[in-house]
Amino acid sequence: MKETAYPKLTPMKKVLRIALLGIIIILLVAAAFVGWIFATKPNVGPPEEMTIERTPERIQRGEYLANHVMLCMDCHAIRDYSFYSGPITPGTEGGGGEVFDQSIGFPGRFISPNITPHGLEDWTDGEIYRAITAGVTKDGRALFPVMPYPNYSTMDPEDIKSVIAYIRTITPVNVDQEPSKADFPVNIIMRTIPKKAEPGKAPDPSDLVGYGRYLVNAAACGECHTRRENGNPVGEFLAGGQAFPMPDGSVVTSHNLTPHPTGLGSWSKEQFINTFKKYADPKDQQMQVEPGDKQTSTPRTM
Numbered sequence: 001m002k003e004t005a006y007p008k009l010t011p012m013k014k015v016l017r018i019a020l021l022g023i024i025i026i027l028l029v030a031a032a033f034v035g036w037i038f039a040t041k042p043n044v045g046p047p048e049e050m051t052i053e054r055t056p057e058r059i060q061r062g063e064y065l066a067n068h069v070m071l072c073m074d075c076h077a078i079r080d081y082s083f084y085s086g087p088i089t090p091g092t093e094g095g096g097g098e099v100f101d102q103s104i105g106f107p108g109r110f111i112s113p114n115i116t117p118h119g120l121e122d123w124t125d126g127e128i129y130r131a132i133t134a135g136v137t138k139d140g141r142a143l144f145p146v147m148p149y150p151n152y153s154t155m156d157p158e159d160i161k162s163v164i165a166y167i168r169t170i171t172p173v174n175v176d177q178e179p180s181k182a183d184f185p186v187n188i189i190m191r192t193i194p195k196k197a198e199p200g201k202a203p204d205p206s207d208l209v210g211y212g213r214y215l216v217n218a219a220a221c222g223e224c225h226t227r228r229e230n231g232n233p234v235g236e237f238l239a240g241g242q243a244f245p246m247p248d249g250s251v252v253t254s255h256n257l258t259p260h261p262t263g264l265g266s267w268s269k270e271q272f273i274n275t276f277k278k279y280a281d282p283k284d285q286q287m288q289v290e291p292g293d294k295q296t297s298t299p300r301t302m
Contacts, residue, residue, distance in 0.1 A: 034188055042142045042194035044134040047126035054165045058158075062166025065159055069218050072163065074299045075112045075147065081247045084287040084294075085279070085301040095119075095173030100146050104245045107231075108182035110144050118172040128164050129157075133197035142191045144182060145231075148220035149194070155218055156202035224298075225254045239263070248291035276300055 052058070066072040076096045079086035094116040101109040113119055120128060127138045135142060135149040143149060152160065182190055203210035216222070216238075227235030227242045235241050240256035240263065256263030264272065279285055285301040 037188055037191055041191040042134075042136050042140070044130065044136050044194050044196045047124060047130040050124075050126045050129060050161075052125045052161045052165050052168075054168060058162040058165040059169055061159065062162035062164070065218070066163050066166050069215055070152070070163065071219065071299060072115065072167070076115045077112075079299075081295065082288060083285075083301075084289050085285075085296055085299060087285050087299075087301045092173060094167060094170050095175050096177045097175070102183070106144075106146065107186040108144070108180065110146055110180040110182070111177050112147075113177050114173060114175060115167050116170055116172045117168060118174050119176075120167070125161075125164055128167075129160055132160055132163070133199070135194040142194050144180065144186075144190050145193060148223050151217050151220045151223075153195075153197040154200050155214075157199045159202060159218070160199075221257065225257050227254075244297050246295055246297070248295070250292060250295065252296055 073088060073093050075098050076094050078089040078092040078095075078097050080089045094114065096112040096114040096119065098112040099109065100106045100111075123131075123138050130136055131138070131143065131149075133149060133153045133155070135145065135147070137143060181187075203214055205211045222233075222237055224242055224244070225238045225240050226233045227239070236258065238257040239260070240254040242254045243251050244254070245251055259265045279301040287301075289295055
């Protein structure tokens with residue numbers, strides 16, 4: 001029987017074959033790793049069994065936190081940037097619909113969900129608590145940290161419960177928002193971000209430094225007032241410099257909040273407070289601006 005003669009591989013073909021085999025192995029390992037992430041992440045444990053009593057004290061505290069510190073309504077509503085500071089469009093409070101997408105530098109299209117009783121009617125208190133503090137939804141999806149749940153994860157559980165008690169009582173907004181969608185590979189990476197909450201204790205308000213630090217964390221001041229690249233801080237904490245594209249095409253840059261002379265070093269306590277308090281009058285909360293006029297994304301009028 002005559003043997004079949006196979007052509008001998010040249011050194012170059014051998015190299016190409018080995019390289020191709022290596023690429024296939026890498027792709028298989030990568031696919032297995034991605035499959036493992038999708039099968040096991042996020043992993044923060046089941047939601048805690050809890051029923052939060054809606055006491056007047058909790059609801060009052062929750063109203064303060066949700067509207068003036070944690071600024072839940074700042075994102076979970078529609079802001080009107082035809083007015084200075086983008087005040088909330090009346091009737092959208094808690095209804096969601098604010099869009100964070102590629103046009104303003106986000107790796108995907110993220111839409112704030114409805115957190116009124118309409119949007120959360122089939123959520124338990126424990127599921128809401130887990131979403132706020134660990135970044136995992138009712139159905140086990142990871143939330144993109146445009147909602148700063150890493151900050152909320154260290155807050156006093158009583159404060160989180162107060163926020164839940166409050167949003168359970170706000171007027172329902174009967175609208176369903178489209179789901180958020182992250183770009184590749186962020187849709188994979190974000191599944192690895194949530195972790196179990198590590199709650200702390202709110203300092204006594206008489207401890208001005210300690211309580212101030214607690215509020216700065218709760219308000220996630222550092223998220224805007226610390227320069228970032230690809231979501232990671234690259235500047236000094238609270239030193240400002242982060243650029244924010246505005247709807248009219250202009251760009252605003254966050255202020256330096258440190259004691260440096262270019263920041264708040266020369267400010268008095270009264271100046272700092274007045275920066276926000278001067279918009280307390282309702283007539284100052286509807287100051288119309290034209291494209292190109294001075295504008296800010298800081299919710300000063302809220």
